Amino acid sequence: MKKHNFSAGPCILPQEVFQEASQAVLNFNNSGLSILEISHRSKAFVDVMEEARNLSLELLGLKGKGYQALFLQGGASLEFLMVAYNLLEKKAAYLNTGTWADKAIKEAQLFGEVDVVASSKDKNFNYIPKGYKIPKDADYFHCTSNNTIFGTQMKRFPATSVPLVCDMSSDIFSRQMDFSKFDLIYAGAQKNMGPAGTTLVIIKDDILGKVTRKIPSMLDYKQHIEKESMYNTPSVYPVYVSLLTLRWLKAQGGIAAIEKLNKKKAVLMYSEIDINPLFKGFTANEDRSIMNATFNLKNESLKDQFDKMWKEAGIIGLNGHRSVGGYRASMYNALPLESVQVLVDVMGDLERKA
Numbered sequence: 001m002k003k004h005n006f007s008a009g010p011c012i013l014p015q016e017v018f019q020e021a022s023q024a025v026l027n028f029n030n031s032g033l034s035i036l037e038i039s040h041r042s043k044a045f046v047d048v049m050e051e052a053r054n055l056s057l058e059l060l061g062l063k064g065k066g067y068q069a070l071f072l073q074g075g076a077s078l079e080f081l082m083v084a085y086n087l088l089e090k091k092a093a094y095l096n097t098g099t100w101a102d103k104a105i106k107e108a109q110l111f112g113e114v115d116v117v118a119s120s121k122d123k124n125f126n127y128i129p130k131g132y133k134i135p136k137d138a139d140y141f142h143c144t145s146n147n148t149i150f151g152t153q154m155k156r157f158p159a160t161s162v163p164l165v166c167d168m169s170s171d172i173f174s175r176q177m178d179f180s181k182f183d184l185i186y187a188g189a190q191k192n193m194g195p196a197g198t199t200l201v202i203i204k205d206d207i208l209g210k211v212t213r214k215i216p217s218m219l220d221y222k223q224h225i226e227k228e229s230m231y232n233t234p235s236v237y238p239v240y241v242s243l244l245t246l247r248w249l250k251a252q253g254g255i256a257a258i259e260k261l262n263k264k265k266a267v268l269m270y271s272e273i274d275i276n277p278l279f280k281g282f283t284a285n286e287d288r289s290i291m292n293a294t295f296n297l298k299n300e301s302l303k304d305q306f307d308k309m310w311k312e313a314g315i316i317g318l319n320g321h322r323s324v325g326g327y328r329a330s331m332y333n334a335l336p337l338e339s340v341q342v343l344v345d346v347m348g349d350l351e352r353k354a
């Protein structure tokens with residue numbers, strides 16, 4: 001039986017994508033070759049890379065607006081330092097909304113002054129700070145759109161004259177936004193757009209070339225742009241599976257359509273958390289993530305019973321991150337509404353039985 005997969009990442013992808021991806025391992029586009037054995041310089045793969053780059057920009061509404069899309073390696077974690085390497089000359093402003101933001105800050109501190117404009121550490125990152133000021137002389141402002149571990153999500157982004165950099169690893173392609181407000185966006189693929197092994201980086205050309213330090217080629221966005229995301233051997237298979245996922249998203253009606261479904265799932269999930277007297281949400285209501293819902297049992301003695309019930313219902317990946325405890329339901333694009341319904345039904349059952 002197919003599981004109801006609430007894992008935080010790597011995570012569920014569309015079933016159709018698994019089918020097509022597995023076919024390509026045996027015989028890629030009827031070429032008589034596996035995608036795993038073709039040259040990354042072959043036309044077949046160059047076409048994959050080009051389509052993946054173009055489709056990313058198209059889905060985000062950034063085509064023809066001076067942006068480049070790259071599929072790099074090293075995860076979002078390498079972007080923590082690449083961003084600073086390429087953009088941080090003197091001072092950068094960062095918003096600390098949790099573990100990943102904190103790691104980005106630590107890397108940036110290796111390259112220059114980091115002004116942490118606000119932090120929600122005082123309440124174990126259960127809210128998004130507001131009303132902070134971004135210094136006008138900062139080289140850029142860095143934020144994390146969705147905090148995967150804590151289950152908070154930025155609903156608004158500050159209006160600022162400095163370049164806006166955002167880690168969108170866990171909510172890229174999940175909701176509509178004016179993406180042209182951002183100068184650099186990065187996302188590890190394994191949360192909402194593909195398998196582990198590649199990172200999408202979207203860069204506005206004109207923010208590069210402003211730092212004086214020398215940048216090693218592999219860490220230099222300009223090099224990767226010049227080489228059309230093929231400076232070295234890219235992660236062929238993860239890029240291909242990401243492309244399949246992006247094609248799937250387009251066929252669903254793009255971000256607008258998937259956002260509607262994501263909101264439905266979130267409403268169903270949070271309504272149960274709010275109505276069911278056995279549970280409480282972890283985050284401030286106005287900052288709730290539509291991707292990762294974090295919640296706890298009010299009475300820990302029901303834990304074994306609840307865990308047994310959701311496991312029996314075919315649910316996996318529901319345990320919260322160790323820094324939060326409790327539960328986390330990750331409801332990425334490919335998770336069907338029915339899976340959320342199954343979880344909500346189990347929570348209702350627990351209420352009746354407890």
Ligand SMILES: *Cc1c(COP(=O)(O)O)cnc(C)c1O
Nearest residue numbers: 075076077100148167169170188
């Ligand atoms: C998972 C995650 C990361 C780390 O991604 P890696 O690809 O494992 O380096 C960074 N930021 C956010 C918001 C994440 O969810």
